[in-house]
Amino acid sequence: MALPARLQRIWRFVNTIRTILFIGAIIRTILKIRRKGVFRTILPVIKPFVDVQLKRTVASIEKDLICETVQPAVLPDIGWDWSATRKELRRLRATSKYERDTINQDQDDSIVEGKGGGIEIGQPIAGGKISGAIYFAYPPIFQEHVMMYAMNQFLWSNPLHADIFPGLRTIEASTISMTGNLFHSPNPDCGNISSGGTESIMLACKVYRDIWYHRLSLYDCDPQQAFTARPNIEKTCKTAKDTAFTSSSIPPPEILAPKSVHPAFDKAAQYLNMRIRHVPLDPFTGKVDIQALQSSINEYTCMIVVSAPSFPHGIIDNVQKAADFALEHQIPLHVDACLGSFVLPFNKDIEPVDFRVQAVTSMTVDTHKYGYSPKGTSIVLYRWHALRRFQYFKTTTWPGGIYGSPSIAGSRSGSVIAGTWAAMVCMGEAGYRKCAQQLLECARVVAEELRKIKHIRVLGDPQMTVVAFTSETPINIYVLSDMLSKDFGWNLNILQHPASLHICITMNSITKARDLPTEVKTCVNRLLDMDVAKRLELEKKGGAAMYGTASALPSGLGESVFEDVTDGFLDALTKTKASS
Numbered sequence: 123m124a125l126p127a128r129l130q131r132i133w134r135f136v137n138t139i140r141t142i143l144f145i146g147a148i149i150r151t152i153l154k155i156r157r158k159g160v161f162r163t164i165l166p167v168i169k170p171f172v173d174v175q176l177k178r179t180v181a182s183i184e185k186d187l188i189c190e191t192v193q194p195a196v197l198p199d200i201g202w203d204w205s206a207t208r209k210e211l212r213r214l215r216a217t218s219k220y221e222r223d224t225i226n227q228d229q230d231d232s233i234v235e236g237k238g239g240g241i242e243i244g245q246p247i248a249g250g251k252i253s254g255a256i257y258f259a260y261p262p263i264f265q266e267h268v269m270m271y272a273m274n275q276f277l278w279s280n281p282l283h284a285d286i287f288p289g290l291r292t293i294e295a296s297t298i299s300m301t302g303n304l305f306h307s308p309n310p311d312c313g314n315i316s317s318g319g320t321e322s323i324m325l326a327c328k329v330y331r332d333i334w335y336h337r338l339s340l341y342d343c344d345p346q347q348a349f350t351a352r353p354n355i356e357k358t359c360k361t362a363k364d365t366a367f368t369s370s371s372i373p374p375p376e377i378l379a380p381k382s383v384h385p386a387f388d389k390a391a392q393y394l395n396m397r398i399r400h401v402p403l404d405p406f407t408g409k410v411d412i413q414a415l416q417s418s419i420n421e422y423t424c425m426i427v428v429s430a431p432s433f434p435h436g437i438i439d440n441v442q443k444a445a446d447f448a449l450e451h452q453i454p455l456h457v458d459a460c461l462g463s464f465v466l467p468f469n470k471d472i473e474p475v476d477f478r479v480q481a482v483t484s485m486t487v488d489t490h491k492y493g494y495s496p497k498g499t500s501i502v503l504y505r506w507h508a509l510r511r512f513q514y515f516k517t518t519t520w521p522g523g524i525y526g527s528p529s530i531a532g533s534r535s536g537s538v539i540a541g542t543w544a545a546m547v548c549m550g551e552a553g554y555r556k557c558a559q560q561l562l563e564c565a566r567v568v569a570e571e572l573r574k575i576k577h578i579r580v581l582g583d584p585q586m587t588v589v590a591f592t593s594e595t596p597i598n599i600y601v602l603s604d605m606l607s608k609d610f611g612w613n614l615n616i617l618q619h620p621a622s623l624h625i626c627i628t629m630n631s632i633t634k635a636r637d638l639p640t641e642v643k644t645c646v647n648r649l650l651d652m653d654v655a656k657r658l659e660l661e662k663k664g665g666a667a668m669y670g671t672a673s674a675l676p677s678g679l680g681e682s683v684f685e686d687v688t689d690g691f692l693d694a695l696t697k698t699k700a701s702s
Contacts, residue, residue, distance in 0.1 A: 194296060194547060195310070196303040201550030204268050210547075211540065214289030215275045250634040252613045254626035258494040264548075272544035273496065279536030282527065290536045293543045300546055301487055301501045304467050305459075305476040312510055313503040314528045315489075315539055319460035320386040321530055322486040322502040327377060327390035327425065329484070329504075329512040330454050333359055334375040334424035343372060349421035352452040355483065359508040373397070375424035380410035380439055381619075382432035384458060397422070408437040408582030408590075416447050423453055430459045430466060430475040434617050435581045436565075436588025436624065438462075438472060445481035454509075455481045460488040460500065461626075462586055468558035472585055477505060484509065492557070492587075494549060494629070495542035498535075557629055561587045564635050565627050571639035577646055581622060590617060590624035591642075597649055599623060601660045605645040612638070 202210075247256050260269060279287045281294060294315055302310025316322045337358060341348040377398040379387050391398040401415045410428060419426075426448050428439035441457060448455035457475055459466055464487075466475065476485060485503045489495040504510045516526035549557075569580050569589045577597045581590040593599040599621050606612040614623045627635045649657060 195299040197300050197549075197551040197554070198547060199551050201548045201553045204264070204548065207268055207544055207548055208271055211272050211275045211544065214292055217287075217289040217292075246630050246633060248613070249611055250631045251611045252628075252631055253615045253624065254491075254628060255613075256630045257491050257628040258630060260494075268544055268548060269496065269541050273537040273541045276536040276540040279540075280533050281536055281539065282533050287536060290539065293536075294539050297489070297539065297543045297546060298501060298503075301489070301493075302503050304464070304551075305485055305487065305503060306474075307477045307503055308505060309507060312505070312507050313501050314510070314513070315534075315542070316500045316502060316529050317498045317531060317534070318490065319384065319458075319486060319488045319500045320389060322460070322488075322500040323384065323386040323458065324390040324393060325502050325513050325529060326456050326484050326486060327387065327396065328394055329509055330377075330425035330456070331375050331394055331396055332512045333454070333509075334422075338372065345372065345421040349423075349451070355452050355454055356506055356508070359506065359512065373422055376420070376422045377425055377427060378415065378418055378423050379427035380415075380429060380432065382408070382410075382434050382437070383427055383429055384433050384460065387427060387458075396424070399423075406582075408432070408435045410439045410444070412440055412443045415444060419447060419451055419453065423451070425454045425456055427456050427458060428475075430457050430462045431584075431586045431588060433461055433588070434624065435590040435622075436461075436584040436586050436626070437582045438475060438585055441475040441479055441482070442473060445479045448481040454483040455479075457482050457485045460486050461491060461588070463488045464492040464494075464554045465558040465561060465587055468555045469562060469586065471562075477503075489542050489546070492554075492561075492628075493542065493546065494557075495545045496538045499538050499542045560632060561627055561629070564632050565589055568625065568627065568635055568638060572642065575639065575643045575646060577650075578642060581620075587627045588624050589627070590622050592620055592622035593646075596654075596657065597646055598657070598661050601649065601657065602642070602645055604660070604663065605648070606641060609645065610641045612641070 276287075276290055276293075279290045281287065281290060284291050295311060297315060298313045299310045302313055307313075314325070316325060333355070337348045337353060338345060340353065340358070341351060374396050377387055377391055377396055379398060379400060381400045381403050383400070388398055390396065399418055401418055402411050403409065404411050415426070426444055428441050428444045429437075430441065431438045441455075445455055447453070457479075459475070462475075466472075476482065483505045486500065487493075487503065488500045490497045490499045493499075502513075504513075510528075514526060514528055516524075518524050565584060565587050569584055572578055572589065572591050573580050577594045579592050579594060581592060584590065593602055600616065603614060603616055603623050606614060614625055617624060625631070625635060625638060652660075
């Protein structure tokens, strides 16, 4: 954000430091001190004056910009009444300078009769037979009078201009704080809202990349020495002042993550000039192989990642074991809870996977999944504020003024942030708990019923909302997928390594998900009744043909071929007839 004119006290602070340094230069000249080491002895004398001035400046900035008392800072036990939500949105919008005098504060809320404590499900979208993608089917009245209302109130707002939209700033701080408290963060306000899980993940990776390079600077750029010394993470990041350096002569830092981790981590490695080392999974549990994880840690490991749960199989990695290794080597531990999000805190059948685990230094949580907010919002949370500062971008030499932004984007949509806040305060803790319990029970039943079907095997022990399953000879799982789509209208997620399918149960699909095992059994029986030639013919069509071809090609060639296919698909998304 370009800092407003009223913050010109920063400039006064800079001038104060210049004056101090100028005095230091005079002293150096008078004493004819030419040796750099001697001049350094003067700096401790100057530093206390700089520190005092800095604290005064920061305190003054906080006085101007810090949010008003954030309400709510934690999820309300019972969701707010819809009319109360609308009134609070109008009050916050009215703080925006550009329309403070144009808001009608007397709008009629009598048509909004929704009570707090959650939101009832509306008509399922696309018949409810979609895995993931759409996480809540809002009733039209809530969608119109709360969600769309909230977004319209902040349609033109932009968090980049914090001084112009103080109400939006309050909403964003409240949203982060509610989420941080839900995951037991010691600093619940220490996070940022991003455009989605991928950006949240990339921001966390950027933080740990820079910390790794900073550690090197403390140990003469020797990765092995820094690894052996095991400097404390918190102390290291709190003492870092300079921008972390990079070096072409040193191999890049590594992300250590399970094979099942979301590809956003691969994307981050590609974008940020890092490496990612994939750790194999335990073939029986589907969790990351703990022994392989331990043996993969080396001097280039800048972060350890675990999933809660993983996208492909819905399995929660052994967070506590990974935490033991992270503490031993003083390596940051990141928990990717983008998919688990607001179901995870209400699952009482699992061990803690959040900030209650001492070694967890950051988490990513998607509000636009089980937080039931509008699409594109996610939150990245950090244990300490000093960690989050590595995420920031700032420049003080731009002719356009001092500039800083907390995330990858500069301008961001205030509209979706307002919609996220509205969803959270209307759901409340009771609403999220109710949904989580329904989803977890449905997933348990689906897994249980699938296990009863001959030739079908559920992968691992799913403890969340994703149930993955594969088939045994003579059933081809990809042919089964095609049949479920054609005959019953299902849109399931197709997986590979191993060949399998999964259903991600949402509040949109929950009414149809219980029918899935029966429909799977019907398709399996039809395939068993076919002769071999007919089954082989089906394997040459649709998704079965594509994934079957990929698995049949030699290692390396299959990946190359389907990278080209993916390129073609992505090109086609925006191609017009004129460009064909």
